[in-house]
Amino acid sequence: MATTKPLTPFPPQEKYRVLILGCGNSTFGHDMIQDGFGHITNVDFSSTVIEQMKTKYSGFSDFMNFVCVDVTKGLPFESKSFDLIICKGTFDALLTSAGSIANAKFVVSECSRVLANGHGVLFLVSYGNPDSRVVFLERDNDLSYYWQEVSIHTVSRRSAGSAKNDYVYVCSKRLEDVPFLKGPQASSCQTMDRETSTTEMPLMNSTARVE
Numbered sequence: 001m002a003t004t005k006p007l008t009p010f011p012p013q014e015k016y017r018v019l020i021l022g023c024g025n026s027t028f029g030h031d032m033i034q035d036g037f038g039h040i041t042n043v044d045f046s047s048t049v050i051e052q053m054k055t056k057y058s059g060f061s062d063f064m065n066f067v068c069v070d071v072t073k074g075l076p077f078e079s080k081s082f083d084l085i086i087c088k089g090t091f092d093a094l095l096t097s098a099g100s101i102a103n104a105k106f107v108v109s110e111c112s113r114v115l116a117n118g119h120g121v122l123f124l125v126s127y128g129n130p131d132s133r134v135v136f137l138e139r140d141n142d143l144s145y146y147w148q149e150v151s152i153h154t155v156s157r158r159s160a161g162s163a164k165n166d167y168v169y170v171c172s173k174r175l176e177d178v179p180f181l182k183g184p185q186a187s188s189c190q191t192m193d194r195e196t197s198t199t200e201m202p203l204m205n206s207t208a209r210v211e
């Protein structure tokens, strides 16, 4: 895809509205607050994790909230209400459970829906290479349906002594409104944690820019 500039300006960093999908017990959100980012909404479908994180970061409630959400049932947020979505490892987890292809496509549609048009960015960190992941960012084989630009960055896992790579998919939402996928109603959270594994998806073609 051609490189384009944001069509609407990003707010200043301290005003970013950030959504972290599948926050787990990661310090990522708190680290972002320390780095001066704005408000962070953290979601996960594990009620245990959400309660632990609420307790751990109770002193940061002005900056962060934690909500129990199964993202495959929809994101319980207004359209265009976030500037940045971070999904680190969660997409990979989604792709290991029943109904994974439809779920993954619906989650991408929901991410696009809740991002601000023209500058909202989905920052997807995955072990899945572009052949196995870009297909989920598309709609009807069209990567530009939701996104004005998708750039893909390869991150070597050298520090872990592994030959494998991770990939960062930076997806900038397009300016125009498009119809989004309809899914089940937003859910309550899981009372028991689901198990996840690390199954790789089949290879597919893509047209995204890989750097």
Ligand SMILES: C[S@@+](CC[C@H](N)C(=O)[O-])C[C@H]1O[C@@H](n2cnc3c(N)ncnc32)[C@H](O)[C@@H]1O
Pocket (backbone or CB within 6 Å): 021, 022, 023, 024, 025, 026, 028, 043, 044, 045, 046, 049, 069, 070, 071, 072, 087, 088, 089, 090, 093, 094
């Ligand atoms: C691999 S962990 C990544 C956690 C965190 N993002 C990190 O980087 O350390 C995946 C997380 O996604 C959550 N998760 C998996 N499926 C989910 C779903 N359907 N809805 C919400 N969260 C989900 C899991 O509970 C888990 O915390």
